Amino acid sequence: MSEFAAVDVIRTKRDGGVLSDAAIDWVVDAYTRGAVADEQMSALAMAILLRGMTPAEIARWTAAMIASGERLDLSAVTRPTVDKHSTGGVGDKITLPLTPLVAACGAAVPQLSGRGLGHTGGTLDKLESIPGWRAALSNDEFVRQLRDVGAVICAAGDQLAPADRKLYALRDVTGTVEAIPLIASSIMSKKIAEGTGALVLDVKVGTGAFMKDADMARELARTMVELGTAHGVRTVALLTDMNTPLGLAVGNAIEVQESLDVLAGGGPADVVELTLALAREMLAAAGLDTDPAQVLASGAAMDSWKAMIRAQGGDPDAPLPTARETEVLRATADGVVAGIDAMDVGLAAWRLGAGRARKEDPVSFGAGVLLKVRPGDTVRAGDVLLELRTDEAARIPAALATAGGAVRIAPDAPTAAPLLIDRIA
Incomplete structure (x- = not known):
């Protein structure tokens, strides 16, 4: 018989108490095994959201999440290992050019990525638009590719922090996604379990990010840096702007194409700037x-890049999928583009089929939004502001309605906002 009961753990946190190490170890393990019910963990997650956790509690919770599964052994990899994690945004395709770039500089990049949900795109969805590319690798394949190519982007295995997989799904449907202790432990448990020696975090701030407030983003960044450091992973975080979409492409295949433009020496200036900034931190x-x-x-x-794609069964030279239907949004007045709302653009891309409402939903690889202007550009009435792409014409009216207010036109040029906001180490 257990010395703990789930209801007592819930009450302790509900009343503002501090959970003991033993209580945290027990509740995470018991939930992973199914001995603590979803409704009980939901109540505890809500109590954590409302009451918070001490740094010691967060560290222990993270350690318990790691202990719920296996830790990858990267000792066979001779290059120094370093990974990057982004908290997610609109048009955030940075992982695609960044991973092969850092590998080409001599590091090994073990990039475990996820799928999109809602307005934020998923790296795996983008890469799956490449014919033949596969996201699922065995641990042996993962280590071999890391050793031979230096770059891997794939899905996390089922045995990597399984407590997180179960809790993440629960948080998504119980209004507890925003709890900083749970965000930090979710991200860091997977990153620490993957065995990387160093980690750079890209914490997004703005309308298109989960963190709208810079102070909350700093708190999350500090929490994750402390967790990584405590577990022997050299960790640094950059706070970056997500009020405006990154680059000009928001979707799956169109973001892959934009990443290829960057790798070919071109691409939008902001995508290049952030790719190089993160690469310098990683190196x-x-x-x-x-x-x-x-x-x-x-x-x-x-x-x-080509070696990485081929190693996972993809054809780097194959044409990318294109959408069957297009529609444009035009300016209704002369002026200057004062802002482009990342959330509105992300939701429009989602409505066009580029994202999913539920984890099991399919995505359209060709769907998305192409920006034809950037903040500061001068426009005249009738100029194209956005191009909407989809495979289903019936999706266009709702997407147009969502995107209609995304581009703000004003008489004067806006003050340019910096892409890099802060650095936390």
Whole structure:
């Protein structure tokens, strides 16, 4: 018989108490095994959202999540290992050019990624638009590719922090996604369990991010940096702007194409800026003194990309899917683009079929939104602001209604907002 009861653990946190190490170990393990019911863990998650956790509680909760499954052994990889995690945004395709770039600079990048839900896109969905590419790798395949190619982007295995997989799904349907202790432990349990030696976090702030407030984003970043450091992972976080979509493409295949433009030496300035900023942080954390801008210009990152895609069964030279239907949104007045709301654009792409409402929903690889203007651009009435792409014409009216207010036109140019807001180490 257990010395703990779920209702007592819930009451302790509900009343503002501190959970003991033993109580945390028990409740995470029992929930993973099914001995604590979903409704009980829902109540505890809500209590954590409302009452918070001490740093010691968060550290122990994270350790218990890691202990619920296996830890990958990357000792066979001779290169220094470093990973990147983004808290998610609109048009955030940075993982795609960044992973092969950092690999081309001499590091090994074990990038375990996820699928999109709601307005934020998923890296795996984007890559699955490449014919033949597969997201699921065995642990042996993962380590072998990391050793031979230096770059892997794939789905996390079922045995990597299984407590997180179960709790994440529960948080999504119980209004507890925003709990900072649970966000931090969810992200860091998977990253620590994957065995990376260093980690760079891209914490998004703004309308298109889960964190709308810079102070909350800083709290999350500090919490995750402390967790990583406590577990022996060199960790640094950048706070970056997500009021405006990243780049010009928001979707799946169109974001892959934009990533290829960056790897070919072009691409939107903001995507290049953030890719290089994160690459510099990753290389420094890995102890490598290499200039990623030079490596990008040399074409070596594109070679690394092709090797990574081929290693996972994909054809890097195959044409990408394109949508069957297009529609445009035009400016109704002369002026200057004062802002482009990331959330509105993300929701429009979702309505076009680029995202999903439930985890089991399919996505349309060709669907999405192409921005034809950026903040600061001068426009005249009738100019195209956005191009909407979808495979189903019936999706266009709702997407147009959502995107209708995304682009704000004003008489004067806006003050340019910095992409990089803060650095926390």
